[in-house]
Each structure stands twice: as C-alpha cells, then as structure tokens.
Amino acid sequence: MVPPFSIENHPLLDLRLFETVLPDVLANIKSSENLLSLLSVDAVAPLKSSDQIRAAVRDMLRLRGFKPTGRSKPASEYLIKAAAEGRLGSVNLAVDACNAVSLHSGIPISVVDLDQCRPPLSVTTAPPGASYVFNSAGQVIDIGGLLCLTDADGPCANAVKDSQRTKTCHSTRHTLSLIWGTKSLSEQTTRTESWYHEILRSHGATIH
Numbered sequence: 001m002v003p004p005f006s007i008e009n010h011p012l013l014d015l016r017l018f019e020t021v022l023p024d025v026l027a028n029i030k031s032s033e034n035l036l037s038l039l040s041v042d043a044v045a046p047l048k049s050s051d052q053i054r055a056a057v058r059d060m061l062r063l064r065g066f067k068p069t070g071r072s073k074p075a076s077e078y079l080i081k082a083a084a085e086g087r088l089g090s091v092n093l094a095v096d097a098c099n100a101v102s103l104h105s106g107i108p109i110s111v112v113d114l115d116q117c118r119p120p121l122s123v124t125t126a127p128p129g130a131s132y133v134f135n136s137a138g139q140v141i142d143i144g145g146l147l148c149l150t151d152a153d154g155p156c157a158n159a160v161k162d163s164q165r166t167k168t169c170h171s172t173r174h175t176l177s178l179i180w181g182t183k184s185l186s187e188q189t190t191r192t193e194s195w196y197h198e199i200l201r202s203h204g205a206t207i208h
Contacts, residue, residue, distance in 0.1 A: 002114070002176060002208070006122040012060040013147060014181035015123060016193045019114060019174070023204035026092040027170035035199060036090055038100035041083045046195055049080065049106025053185060057108060060182040061159055064125045065145030072141065074159050074180075075108040094168045094175050097199045105192040107185065108159035110149060110178040112166040117176070118152035126155050134161040149178055 002019045022029060037043050054077060061068040068074055079102055082088040088103070090096050098111040128144040132155055141161050148155035156166040159180035168175060177196065181189030197207050 002121070004120050006120070006124075008122070008124045008147070010060075010063070010125075010147065012063055012182050012184070013123075014183045014186055014189050016179040016181060016189060018177055018193070018197070019208040020094070020177060020200055021206040021208070022093070022173045022175070023206075024173070025170065026094060026168060026172045029093045029203060031090055031093050031096040032203065035093075035096055035100060035203075038104065039083060039088045039090065039096065041080060041103070043104070045100075045104035047101075047105040047188070047191055049076065049104065053106035053188060056182050056184045057106070057159070057180070060180075061146060064147070065128075066143070068160065072160055075110075075161065076102045076106050076159075079103040080106075092168060092170075092172075093200075093203055094172060097196065097203075098177065101192060101196045101199065105188060105195075107189060107192050108180045109192075109196070110157035110159070110162050110180070111168060112149065112157050112162060112176050113168045113172045114174045114176040115172070116166045117149075117156060120152065121176075122150050123147060123178070124150050126150075126158075130155060132156070132163040133165070135164055147180070149176075 058068045102109040126143040149157040156163040
C-alpha cells in the first residue's frame with residue numbers, strides 16, 4: 001500500500017494519485033493492441049486536449065517560479081509532439097497507459113515504481129537549484145520551483161520529467177501514478193483518472 005503521504009497546500013493543484021498492483025512483473029505483461037493504437041494523435045479516444053487545457057496546466061506549473069517552456073514544457077505537450085512525429089513507441093504497460101491517457105487528455109501524468117521510493121512521500125515545491133537525472137543517458141533537469149513527488153532521497157517525479165531512479169523497469173509490479181490536474185480542469189481530470197483506471201484494469205491490474 002502507499003506509505004504515509006503529504007501534499008503541499010497549493011491554490012491551483014488538483015492532484016489525483018493512485019496505486020496500481022500489476023498481475024505480474026512488467027516484463028511478462030504485453031500492452032493490448034487497443035492500448036498501443038492510442039499512442040497516435042489520430043486515435044479515437046474519449047478525451048481530447050486543447051489550447052485551454054495546455055494554458056491551464058502551464059499556469060499551475062509556473063505559480064512557484066518554474067518556467068514550463070522549451071525543454072521544460074509539460075510532459076503532456078511533449079507527448080503530443082512525439083506522437084505527431086511518430087516517435088511515441090511502446091515502453092511497457094505502465095508507461096504506455098500513462099502516455100496514452102496523458103497524450104489525449106492533455107494533463108501531465110507521472111508513473112513511478114513504488115518499491116523504488118523510500119518513505120515518507122510528499123508532493124512539495126522543489127527549492128531553487130534542485131535537479132535530478134531524468135534518463136539513462138544521465139541528462140539533468142533543473143526542477144527549482146516545480147511541484148514534485150519527493151521521497152526520503154529527494155524529488156523523483158513531476159509534471160515535466162520523472163527521475164531515472166524511480167522509473168518503472170522489467171521487474172516492476174507496484175506503481176504509483178500522479179495526475180497533475182489543476183482546479184480549473186476538475187471535470188477533465190476526473191474523466192482522465194477514470195479512463196486511466198479502465199485501461200489498467202483491462203490488463204488485469206488492481207487499483208487502490
């Protein structure tokens with residue numbers, strides 16, 4: 001189960017988070033053809049992004065001083081570009097479900113291997129100068145002023161790029177998903193969470 005968790009009081013954040021228990025390790029679970037088809041911007045989906053959604057997400061992320069532009073734009077915007085250029089491929093069930101839902105909803109989503117996180121967990125604004133490695137190539141992102149999932153070892157996920165140290169892998173069976181919604185998009189965020197659950201349950205996962 002998710003360990004004790006605290007969330008910073010933030011005037012715009014409408015965070016939805018849930019734990020997923022997979023029926024097997026990720027290496028042994030295949031994403032369905034239906035899920036894989038959703039990794040395209042042209043796929044028929046129950047949700048659709050918009051300029052209004054993109055603006056609202058950016059407004060939330062910049063409230064504490066972070067600049068969600070360029071290489072630091074919200075993950076949901078990166079996914080739209082990657083999918084349009086044919087670069088959004090399958091990774092594993094946990095990432096595919098996260099990417100498909102974020103792509104079409106326009107709301108950034110994090111998914112981490114919960115067993116790689118050390119409690120206590122919280123969602124807080126990273127201090128100025130904070131950073132972490134976000135990919136296997138060792139690239140670093142400056143996360144100062146950005147709302148982040150934080151564990152005992154420091155920030156590890158946010159609405160832009162998740163850290164390498166808590167990403168899912170072939171042995172992952174237990175994940176934590178965070179939908180970085182904003183209060184002006186409450187209905188869209190609720191629909192996003194519901195669809196996300198539906199996709200995971202269709203692959204045999206249990207949601208808490």
